[in-house]
Amino acid sequence: GENVEQHPSTLSVQEGDSAVIKCTYSDSASNYFPWYKQELGKRPQLIIDIRSNVGEKKDQRIAVTLNKTAKHFSLHITETQPEDSAVYFCAAGDKLVFGAGTILRVKS
Amino acid sequence: ETGVTQSPTHLIKTRGQQVTLRCSSQSGHNTVSWYQQALGQGPQFIFQYYREEENGRGNFPPRFSGLQFPNYSSELNVNALELDDSALYLCASSLPWAAGYGYTFGSGTRLTVV
Numbered sequence: 001g002e003n004v005e006q007h008p009s010t011l012s013v014q015e016g017d018s019a020v021i022k023c024t025y026s027d028s029a030s031n032y033f034p035w036y037k038q039e040l041g042k043r044p045q046l047i048i049d050i051r052s053n054v055g056e057k058k059d060q061r062i063a064v065t066l067n068k069t070a071k072h073f074s075l076h077i078t079e080t081q082p083e084d085s086a087v088y089f090c091a092a093g094d095k096l097v098f099g100a101g102t103i104l105r106v107k108s
Numbered sequence: 109e110t111g112v113t114q115s116p117t118h119l120i121k122t123r124g125q126q127v128t129l130r131c132s133s134q135s136g137h138n139t140v141s142w143y144q145q146a147l148g149q150g151p152q153f154i155f156q157y158y159r160e161e162e163n164g165r166g167n168f169p170p171r172f173s174g175l176q177f178p179n180y181s182s183e184l185n186v187n188a189l190e191l192d193d194s195a196l197y198l199c200a201s202s203l204p205w206a207a208g209y210g211y212t213f214g215s216g217t218r219l220t221v222v
Contacts, residue, residue: 001167043198043213043214044198045213046210046211049210089150095141095156095166096141096200096211097153098143098150098152098153100149101148101149101150
């Protein structure tokens with residue numbers, strides 16, 4: 001079955017800097033890769049997703065890149081703001097196998 | 109509001125008891141998945157239902173079972189509760205997968221087993 005590894009487990013950045021979170025997956029048949037943001041005590045919220053026929057997708061300050069050959073995908077957040085502080089999860093496949101999460105702290 | 113609602117929001121049960129959690133999917137969403145999220149971890153896939161049939165199952169024992177109804181709402185049943193079943197249980201719904209839509213999560217049910 002699918003296995004997803006996510007790094008780093010925690011990430012602290014200064015407000016205005018960029019943040020990058022990386023995930024690798026094991027099942028080459030997976031073709032859907034979403035990213036979720038989860039604030040304390042709240043539901044995971046989809047922030048961006050990418051399918052395997054696309055290498056990169058961007059939505060304002062957020063971008064996701066996918067390398068199907070290497071089986072890894074990354075989340076890029078530019079111009080970080082304090083409200084970006086949360087736990088971010090990557091996932092892979094149509095049943096959503098999640099990574100362990102990254103705690104992002106944006107220091108003002 | 110996402111349209112995916114779960115009930116109850118919190119629940120305390122005793123070890124060995126049985127519990128039923130409920131999920132109302134967003135209008136028109138015929139695919140529902142259930143996840144278990146232990147504290148400090150990512151959600152773990154339990155199973156998925158598509159048009160009232162189970163459509164995939166994660167690494168959970170048979171005492172975790174589910175149903176999907178004709179209106180696409182869903183239930184998660186857990187028998188013989190264990191302390192390790194304490195977690196946030198999330199359901200997520202989607203439009204038909206082939207249409208290319210992602211999943212929307214409900215707010216979850218916080219289950220505590222004592």
